[in-house]
Amino acid sequence: MISEFKLGSLFSGIGGFDVAFKRAGFSIPWMSEVDIKCQNILRKHFPESKIFGDIKLIKTSDLSPVDVVTFGSPCQDLSHAGKRLGISGSRSSLFFEAIRIINDINPNVIIWENVTGALTSNNGNDFLHVINKLSQNGRNVSYRVLDSKYFGVPQRRRRVFVVSCIDGIDSKKILKIDQDMNNSCISGNFSNDFFSIKDIRPIIKKQNGKGWSDENISYTLDTKSTQGFAYYDNSTTDIGKLRAIVRKITPTEAERLQGFPDGWTLS
Numbered sequence: 001m002i003s004e005f006k007l008g009s010l011f012s013g014i015g016g017f018d019v020a021f022k023r024a025g026f027s028i029p030w031m032s033e034v035d036i037k038c039q040n041i042l043r044k045h046f047p048e049s050k051i052f053g054d055i056k057l058i059k060t061s062d063l064s065p066v067d068v069v070t071f072g073s074p075c076q077d078l079s080h081a082g083k084r085l086g087i088s089g090s091r092s093s094l095f096f097e098a099i100r101i102i103n104d105i106n107p108n109v110i111i112w113e114n115v116t117g118a119l120t121s122n123n124g125n126d127f128l129h130v131i132n133k134l135s136q137n138g139r140n141v142s143y144r145v146l147d148s149k150y151f152g153v154p155q156r157r158r159r160v161f162v163v164s165c166i167d168g169i170d171s172k173k174i175l176k177i178d179q180d181m182n183n184s185c186i187s188g189n190f191s192n193d194f195f196s197i198k199d200i201r202p203i204i205k206k207q208n209g210k211g212w213s214d215e216n217i218s219y220t221l222d223t224k225s226t227q228g229f230a231y232y233d234n235s236t237t238d239i240g241k242l243r244a245i246v247r248k249i250t251p252t253e254a255e256r257l258q259g260f261p262d263g264w265t266l267s
Contacts, residue, residue, distance in 0.1 A: 009030070
């Protein structure tokens with residue numbers, strides 16, 4: 001039964017992956033999140049989970065076996081909105097700490113999520129590193145860009161998902177990349193081998209074309225966000241006096257935009 005399956009969560013944040021897997025019947029024996037405020041939210045909603053802090057300090061001998069490991073490692077150095085220092089940057093390089101843990105515990109399925117900037121960072125070489133690391137030990141790997149607006153939340157939020165599976169589990173079926181889904185702009189799969197930049201080149205070409213614009217960039221919402229909703233004050237019938245008013249989003253609106261239940265972040 002699916003309830004027998006276990007999830008290990010790295011870079012857990014406030015539990016996005018975790019709430020989804022819990023709804024699917026998974027147990028979550030352990031999580032890792034360095035932010036203290038996020039840890040408090042995790043303890044509230046996942047009291048049965050052991051929560052580790054700084055991923056660099058985690059000893060794999062302290063982690064119980066799990067079937068699936070999810071991780072959305074820091075995106076700041078990969079994002080189009082940042083300085084694009086790449087996967088070797090001080091924050092995004094924490095990806096390799098996750099790989100250290102994953103190689104030791106060897107789960108059946110690994111799911112990595114990140115911004116679409118990961119596809120083009122360092123001319124595609126950073127995504128090459130991701131694919132190569134996740135394809136070690138004979139794993140088959142598939143990737144797909146998905147947009148949250150097709151999954152029930154009122155926000156365009158395109159993210160790349162990479163699924164890595166041990167022999168006998170087909171990563172293509174998990175991401176359904178054999179289907180022509182409207183919410184996918186690119187996809188591909190690899191199997192049991194390491195890859196060169198030639199394999200990643202079609203991704204770079206597609207994403208680096210003239211089609212890039214601000215709408216291709218999804219900024220992360222957080223408690224310090226200055227983003228807001230713009231709407232027109234139509235209290236006057238004089239069209240020349242119509243003005244746009246911008247206000248910050250409320251915590252409840254932010255939760256809904258991220259797909260969390262209302263009140264998820266309340267202490």
